[in-house]
Amino acid sequence: MTTRHTSDDSGAAGAGAGDAVDPAVRAELSRLRESIDNIDAAVVHMLAERFKCTQQVGHLKANHQLPPADPAREARQIARLRELAENAKLDPAFAEKFLNFIIAEVIRHHESIADGAR
Amino acid sequence: MTTRHTSDDSGAAGAGAGDAVDPAVRAELSRLRESIDNIDAAVVHMLAERFKCTQQVGHLKANHQLPPADPAREARQIARLRELAENAKLDPAFAEKFLNFIIAEVIRHHESIADGAR
Numbered sequence: 001m002t003t004r005h006t007s008d009d010s011g012a013a014g015a016g017a018g019d020a021v022d023p024a025v026r027a028e029l030s031r032l033r034e035s036i037d038n039i040d041a042a043v044v045h046m047l048a049e050r051f052k053c054t055q056q057v058g059h060l061k062a063n064h065q066l067p068p069a070d071p072a073r074e075a076r077q078i079a080r081l082r083e084l085a086e087n088a089k090l091d092p093a094f095a096e097k098f099l100n101f102i103i104a105e106v107i108r109h110h111e112s113i114a115d116g117a118r
Numbered sequence: 119m120t121t122r123h124t125s126d127d128s129g130a131a132g133a134g135a136g137d138a139v140d141p142a143v144r145a146e147l148s149r150l151r152e153s154i155d156n157i158d159a160a161v162v163h164m165l166a167e168r169f170k171c172t173q174q175v176g177h178l179k180a181n182h183q184l185p186p187a188d189p190a191r192e193a194r195q196i197a198r199l200r201e202l203a204e205n206a207k208l209d210p211a212f213a214e215k216f217l218n219f220i221i222a223e224v225i226r227h228h229e230s231i232a233d234g235a236r
Contacts, residue, residue, distance in 0.1 A: 036172065039168045044206060050157045066139065077155070090169060095162055101216070101219055
């Protein structure tokens with residue numbers, strides 16, 4: 001990444017990249033960033049809701065001695081999300097990485113629920 | 119993780135963890151998984167929209183010689199998302215990890231846009 005940082009970077013890092021920038025460009029950047037912030041807020045709330053569901057799954061699994069991980073279910077989820085991503089013009093490889101990132105967190109939760117239920 | 123896998127796991131991996139399970143438990147698990155799948159579809163579409171915004175940011179930055187990364191903006195995003203996460207009862211540390219995961223992908227995009235603009 002350091003190879004990308006050019007001479008304008010030293011000022012930009014401190015002052016928010018705005019000093020020498022055309023006001024129209026700055027306004028366009030702000031507009032896009034506001035959309036990104038709105039989307040991030042939506043995603044955080046979606047993920048909060050998702051973890052509420054997976055916490056319930058975790059308790060169900062712990063109470064009925066089901067294993068925390070379910071490779072067959074995960075394979076189906078990955079195939080489905082890759083297809084959804086493709087239709088939404090999102091890189092399917094990224095969608096898969098994203099799901100694996102979430103599932104790793106969920107399995108950590110399930111393991112600690114299972115440990116608590118012992 | 120292997121320490122969590124108990125004797126019921128060998129069958130579960132192949133047959134979908136359903137064979138020896140109470141039908142009511144199976145139904146509850148299905149209900150929760152359907153919600154998880156709905157949320158995942160929503161998040162994938164949100165992320166597709168987010169990357170459309172960041173692609174535009176990338177082009178704007180490349181065309182105006184702005185650096186791909188903006189540490190001050192990222193620090194503000196992280197602080198804001200941690201607060202949103204806390205209010206939504208999502209682990210703030212996880213929200214921060216999540217944002218870093220997304221930003222790493224965005225910076226990769228920005229760098230390749232900047233390389234293309236040279």
